[in-house]
Amino acid sequence: MNAPVPDLSVAGECVDSRFTVPGMRCAGCIGKVERGLSAVPGVAAARVNFSAKRVAVSHVPGLTDDDLIEELRKLGFEAERAADNPLGRDDAETRRLLRALAVAGFGMMNIMLLSVSVWAGADAVTREMFHWISALIAIPVIAYAGRPFFASALMALRYRRTNMDVPISIGVLLATGLSLYETVTGGVHAYFDGAVMLLFFLLAGRVLDAMMRSRARSGIASLLGRMGRGAHVVQPDGSTQYVEAERLAPGMVMLVAAGEALAADGEVLEGRTSIDSSMLTGESDPRAAGPGDTVHAGMVNLGNPVRIKVTAAAQDTALADIARLMDEAGQSRSRYVRIADKASRIYAPVVHSLAFLSFCGWMLAGAGVYHSLTIAVAVLIITCPCALGLAVPAAQVVAAGALMKRGLLIKDGSALERLAEVDEALFDKTGTLTIGEPRPADPGVLDAQACSVALALAQGSRHPLSRGLAQALRDAGTEPAALDDLAETAGMGMTARFEGQDVALVRPEVETAGLSVDLLIGGTRTRIAFTDPLRPDVREAIAALAAQGIHSGIVSGDRADTVAAIGAQLGIEATGGMIPSDKLDMLGARANAGHKVLMVGDGLNDGPALAGAHVSIAPGGASDVSQQAADAVFVGERFMPVALAVRVARATMGIVRQNFVMAAVYNMLAVPLAIFGFVTPLIAAIAMSASSLLVVGNSLRLARAAGREGTA
Amino acid sequence: MTILGFLIPLALLMGLAGLGAFFWAMKSGQFEDLDGAANRILIDEEDDGK
Numbered sequence: 001m002n003a004p005v006p007d008l009s010v011a012g013e014c015v016d017s018r019f020t021v022p023g024m025r026c027a028g029c030i031g032k033v034e035r036g037l038s039a040v041p042g043v044a045a046a047r048v049n050f051s052a053k054r055v056a057v058s059h060v061p062g063l064t065d066d067d068l069i070e071e072l073r074k075l076g077f078e079a080e081r082a083a084d085n086p087l088g089r090d091d092a093e094t095r096r097l098l099r100a101l102a103v104a105g106f107g108m109m110n111i112m113l114l115s116v117s118v119w120a121g122a123d124a125v126t127r128e129m130f131h132w133i134s135a136l137i138a139i140p141v142i143a144y145a146g147r148p149f150f151a152s153a154l155m156a157l158r159y160r161r162t163n164m165d166v167p168i169s170i171g172v173l174l175a176t177g178l179s180l181y182e183t184v185t186g187g188v189h190a191y192f193d194g195a196v197m198l199l200f201f202l203l204a205g206r207v208l209d210a211m212m213r214s215r216a217r218s219g220i221a222s223l224l225g226r227m228g229r230g231a232h233v234v235q236p237d238g239s240t241q242y243v244e245a246e247r248l249a250p251g252m253v254m255l256v257a258a259g260e261a262l263a264a265d266g267e268v269l270e271g272r273t274s275i276d277s278s279m280l281t282g283e284s285d286p287r288a289a290g291p292g293d294t295v296h297a298g299m300v301n302l303g304n305p306v307r308i309k310v311t312a313a314a315q316d317t318a319l320a321d322i323a324r325l326m327d328e329a330g331q332s333r334s335r336y337v338r339i340a341d342k343a344s345r346i347y348a349p350v351v352h353s354l355a356f357l358s359f360c361g362w363m364l365a366g367a368g369v370y371h372s373l374t375i376a377v378a379v380l381i382i383t384c385p386c387a388l389g390l391a392v393p394a395a396q397v398v399a400a401g402a403l404m405k406r407g408l409l410i411k412d413g414s415a416l417e418r419l420a421e422v423d424e425a426l427f428d429k430t431g432t433l434t435i436g437e438p439r440p441a442d443p444g445v446l447d448a449q450a451c452s453v454a455l456a457l458a459q460g461s462r463h464p465l466s467r468g469l470a471q472a473l474r475d476a477g478t479e480p481a482a483l484d485d486l487a488e489t490a491g492m493g494m495t496a497r498f499e500g501q502d503v504a505l506v507r508p509e510v511e512t513a514g515l516s517v518d519l520l521i522g523g524t525r526t527r528i529a530f531t532d533p534l535r536p537d538v539r540e541a542i543a544a545l546a547a548q549g550i551h552s553g554i555v556s557g558d559r560a561d562t563v564a565a566i567g568a569q570l571g572i573e574a575t576g577g578m579i580p581s582d583k584l585d586m587l588g589a590r591a592n593a594g595h596k597v598l599m600v601g602d603g604l605n606d607g608p609a610l611a612g613a614h615v616s617i618a619p620g621g622a623s624d625v626s627q628q629a630a631d632a633v634f635v636g637e638r639f640m641p642v643a644l645a646v647r648v649a650r651a652t653m654g655i656v657r658q659n660f661v662m663a664a665v666y667n668m669l670a671v672p673l674a675i676f677g678f679v680t681p682l683i684a685a686i687a688m689s690a691s692s693l694l695v696v697g698n699s700l701r702l703a704r705a706a707g708r709e710g711t712a
Numbered sequence: 713m714t715i716l717g718f719l720i721p722l723a724l725l726m727g728l729a730g731l732g733a734f735f736w737a738m739k740s741g742q743f744e745d746l747d748g749a750a751n752r753i754l755i756d757e758e759d760d761g762k
Contacts, residue, residue: 027754050748095738106731110724126716133720 014044014058017065019079021072022053029077036075037068055079066242081230094210100145101207104200107141108193112685115193119682124186131183131190138192142176145199148206164344164389167351171380172198178377181370189374194381194684201692205390208397209413216400216409220633231256231263234307245297248313256301256308258463264313268293273303274515276464278430279603279623281557286515298604298623302464302515303507322580325608326629338414339656340392355379358675378679382670384688391659391695398702399652408617408634408641415631418615419649421596425545425642426587426613428601429556429563433538433570435637436602436621438468438515438530445526446519449481454519454528456480457494457505465517465530466494466505493517534566535639542570544643548650550598555583557605583609600642602626617642655702659695666691 024030030048033055037046044058057068065081072079114130122130146169153165172195179190231254232240240255245263248254253269256262261279274286277299286302289295295308355376362372396413403410410416427433446454455478458470483496483503493506501522508518508527515530542552553573556563560576567574578586587609590597599606599613602622610616610629618630627633634641670687673679679687737743 027751030748030751031755048748049745050751051745098738099735102731102734106727110727113723114720137724 013060015061017057017059017068017081019055019057019065019069019072019081020053021048021055021077021079023077024048024050024053032075033072033077037071040068040071043068064242091214094207094214097148097203097207097210100148101200101203103141104145104196104203107137107145107196108200110137111193111196115681115685118190127188128183128186131179131192134190134192135180135183138176138179138196141196142172142199145196145203146172149199149202162345162348163341164348167344167348167380168198168202168384168389170352171195171377171384174377175381178373189681191377191381191681191684194681194688197685197688198381198384201384201688202389205393209393212393212397212400212410213412216404216411216632220409220411220627231260245313248310250310250313252310252313254308254310255305257305258301258303259467261300262295262297262308264310265294265296266308266310266312268295269307269309271304271306273301273306276300276302278436278558280605281603300464322604322607323625325580325584326611326625328608336414336418339417339653340389343660351380351383354383354671354675361675362677375675375677378677378684379671379674381684382674382679382687383667384691390692391663391699392656394696394699395652395655395659395702398699399648402703403641403645403648406641406644407636407638408632408645410632410645412631415615416649416652418596418631419598419646420653422598422615422646423550424590424595425550425552425598425600426555426583426590426609427552428603428606429554429558429566429574430532431602431621432600432606432619433554433566433639434532434534436532436619437471438465439472439533440469441529441531445528448478450519450521450526451476451478452481453483453498453503453521454505456483456498457486457496457503457519460486461488461494461505463493465515468530469505469517469528534569535637538639539570541639541643542572544640545646548643548646550646555586555609557603580605580608584612587612598642598646601630617645652702655699659698662695662698663691666694 021033024033030050033048034046037043037055037057040059040063042060042063044060046055046057048055055072059068069079069081111134114134118127118130149165149168149172152163153169156163156166175191175195175198179192179195182188182190230242230244231248233243233248234240234253234255243252248264254262254264254266258273268289268291270291272288272290275289275295276286277296279300280296280298289306294311358379359372359376362375363369367375393413396416399416400410400413430436451473455470455473458466458473459480461467481498483498486494486496488494493504495502495504495506497503498521502520503522504518504520506518506520508516517528517530519526519528545552554563554567554570554575555578556574556576557578557580558576563574563576575586583606587597587599591614596614599609599616600618601610601616602619604623604625606618607623607625607629610618610626615632616630617632617634618626620627620633620635622630622633632645634645666687670679673683
């Protein structure tokens with residue numbers, strides 16, 4: 001709780017910066033980051049938000065973001081500037097719902113207190129007073145806590161549609177109005193408790209839904225931000241300054257270091273390097289780029305630092321064309337109707353006509369307007385759509401929680417519903433079926449000592465090859481050797497001294513076909529070649545999908561022969577050489593043939609397909625654009641979460657259907673009672689809570705089911 | 713029955729106090745970083761020798 005906050009004497013002139021630090025995993029990391037940053041001269045305070053994997057730093061304006069990122073790197077953490085979270089606006093929505101839930105809970109408890117005394121037989125004057133007090137509590141509470149429902153119902157009615165909120169709003173408002181009338185005329189039955197309880201249960205469902213969304217989204221947001229959102233621009237005086245992607249203009253000269261993504265299209269001015277364009281085209285092999293070559297935004301510089309003159313920025317880049325395709329592709333998704341709304345399209349007319357018919361029936365039987373209206377309201381309250389409002393989100397939240405533990409972040413409940421319907425899956429190749437990072441092709445070329453030297457050298461550098469090498473060696477259980485004089489020469493490699501010998505990890509002196517580095521120990525030179533390997537469990541995951549009746553295929557932008565080789569290896573159909581619109585056309589053709597397609601892809605070139613597919617999943621290493629377009633993101637090197645997602649989604653929909661059946665049975669029993677006038681506020685309250693508990697309890701069973709499947 | 717005149721307002725006031733406390737907690741960011749709060753108790757504040 002008490003972060004070390006040093007003297008704030010510079011408080012008046014401090015500015016705040018935020019960074020995402022995905023590497024924070026424990027209490028020690030929090031302490032290290034906060035203490036380490038606070039010790040930096042010019043930093044007033046640093047505060048870690050562990051859930052969001054962010055750190056907020058208050059510092060003097062003289063300290064730039066790059067200085068702070070460098071400080072974090074010295075502490076052993078990779079950091080990125082945190083942009084305004086594009087998915088963050090859900091937070092405000094969650095808070096509003098949570099406040100409404102708190103108010104409804106307060107109202108419900110107090111009104112219930114009074115109602116229990118009334119049911120227990122409070123007599124005339126006391127009962128009237130209690131009804132008045134209930135009314136005084138209920139009306140402001142309903143006005144506040146009911147707003148989310150009223151607003152959404154109004155919106156739906158304005159467009160001449162109905163959704164779940166229409167019957168809810170009508171029920172709550174009628175019940176409140178009638179109870180108010182009862183109170184004023186000194187009647188026996190007031191339904192304030194029922195109305196407020198209904199709001200409380202439904203709000204609980206909404207809050208669960210919103211929390212699931214915001215949790216997954218903040219998880220995804222912490223993965224975002226590795227792509228070129230800006231560039232270091234060379235100033236006339238020779239210094240460099242960081243410029244956001246939107247402010248880049250043609251003519252500027254960007255200095256792009258190894259491992260950085262380009263933020264704009266341009267032409268190489270100076271330096272020779274290899275460029276990874278897999279995000280943009282799906283092509284797996286890096287290509288060489290030298291002065292005069294054209295490069296595009298979204299490509300990653302793998303080799304030496306280069307100077308690039310911007311030729312097109314922001315809206316004119318090749319990237320922006322892809323964004324436009326995505327916008328169009330996303331339209332079809334918005335037409336999907338969620339299961340709760342689908343159910344309410346049948347449910348609302350049935351309930352409303354039932355209530356109306358009972359009103360007419362009792363009128364014909366000569367019961368009088370007031371009595372008939374009481375019965376009609378009882379019907380509306382007893383048929384409260386708790387199963388729809390609470391059971392669906394409860395089941396989905398439990399499923400999403402179980403999936404999150406297995407490394408899959410689902411953005412919302414609708415994604416789970418669509419995942420359950422999938423009967424075909426299309427995968428991108430590079431970065432999706434493969435890990436998307438270079439790894440040593442044959443670790444056997446190094447002996448144990450060479451491994452530990454290589455690891456010690458590689459972990460000092462941010463170069464993609466070094467990172468891949470370090471990761472692979474660490475996975476193999478190698479311990480880094482102790483080195484002296486470790487130094488990095490940009491564009492050359494790492495050098496150090498080990499037991500009196502010169503050691504180095506440098507790029508080969510001759511141009512090689514693939515990616516490779518040379519490890520020098522004393523006089524011996526070992527070449528380490530790199531490839532982009534398949535994820536370890538791709539075969540099992542595809543088999544698991546097939547067992548669920550899902551046919552898999554590969555669509556890739558890479559060369560046809562490379563793709564066909566992978567397809568043959570995995571035994572599935574494979575199409576190569578596709579541009580983004582080809583992928584989209586293919587999805588359209590499958591959809592027209594009646595298939596519901598799951599698209600899994602990572603690159604910018606997959607963006608339109610991810611947005612256009614029935615449902616889509618992106619790996620955690622995917623481009624920002626793809627992660628935002630996809631319905632779910634899986635983290636880690638394993639591919640199994642994709643198959644697991646479909647299985648859990650189907651189990652979830654099974655539970656949801658059970659809940660609907662339970663709700664239908666309950667209504668069949670309760671509605672006749674209400675129609676024949678046996679339902680008092682007491683019975684309504686008991687029936688409502690009992691049915692809610694039943695469906696929520698049933699939904700919670702899913703946690704066990706999902707957990708068991710996960711460990712299988 | 714006069715005790716009701718005292719107990720009901722009291723119950724309401726206590727409920728309102730709880731509601732107010734929740735609103736305050738939400739506004740002041742108590743729920744911003746739940747995992748962090750759980751981890752922070754493990755940080756030793758005293759070890760300045762590091």
